[in-house]
Amino acid sequence: GLEEVTRLLKEAGINIRTLSLADTTDFGILRLIVNDVDTASRVLKENGLRFSRTTVVAVEVPDRPGGLHSILEVLSKNGINVEYLYAFVERSGQNAVIIFRFDAPDAAIDVLQKNGLTVLPGAKLYGL
Incomplete structure (x- = not known):
């Protein structure tokens, strides 16, 4: 358990x-x-526990009403599907951080960065 x-x-x-x-x-x-x-x-x-490793992407999200929607809108317009997401409790500057699992992580990162959104590398995510 x-x-x-x-x-x-x-x-x-x-x-x-x-x-x-x-x-x-x-x-x-x-x-x-x-x-x-x-x-x-x-x-x-x-210890005999079943697990798998998956690629997730940490994204800074504007911490205001509609912040998450603005990211989901960009992803949707570019055909990127979100398999799941969960909020990260910490903040990065004035932004919240959300962890995403995408069907196409590399394409999602490219789309996010081209639209001015900040994708956090693992080392920075762990250091928040």
Whole structure:
């Protein structure tokens, strides 16, 4: 369960920066942003826990009404689909940060940057 995962990561010195948890009647999905992906992956695998690594994109979002909509509008107009997203509690300057999973992450990053939006690299995200 969740306690086991957090214990294993704690014992390995892994810091969880943010997480999202979804549960169904059959299984749960725990999504994590951690400071050391390789070590976290090794620890989970060594302890028989099923996991997969996915590419997510951290984007600065204007922290005002309509801020999220402005980003979703740009993505929609360019045919980029959001598979899921979750809010990141910290702020980056005057902006909020949202973690996105896109069907085409490289294309999404290109579209976001061409439209003047800030995509945060992993090291900066962890340092917030």
